[in-house]
Amino acid sequence: MALSDQLGITARPLRTMVRVNRQVDLLRIRRICRDHAVERIIVGYPLHISGAAGEMAVEVARFAARLEKETGVATELLDERLTSWEAKQTLTETRSSRGRGRKPIDDIAAAVLLREYLGQTNRDADESKTEND
Secondary structure (H helix, E strand, O other): OEEEOOOOOOEEEOOOOOOOOHHHHHHHHHHHHHHOOOOEEEEEEOEOOOOOEOHHHHHHHHHHHHHHHHHOOEEEEEEOOOHHHHHHHHHHHHOOOOOOOOOOOHHHHHHHHHHHHHHHHHHHHHHHHHHHO
């Protein structure tokens, strides 16, 4: 999981949530949304490297729809291809892996995904502003 600042400029890792079961997971996500005043949830959409949606992508889309219904927070899917690779590269470049032990890098990958979403959203807003000027 990752969070953005209120201005939608930065993305920072929050935590890696270990799944328990759907009911408990949704309760924990609802709590995080409330505690951090979350306005939008971005869910990584696991497409194949070719761009095709497989069985897991279908399951994630179902989960995202349920997440939106259960939390009342708008939910969007975003292609997550190569986010784990980029997270590993980031850790290597910053040498941040020291002290992380063998912890998963899913929290960093979530921040990468959120950063991509924020960049895309900010570019779209800039283009819209330019067209309206």
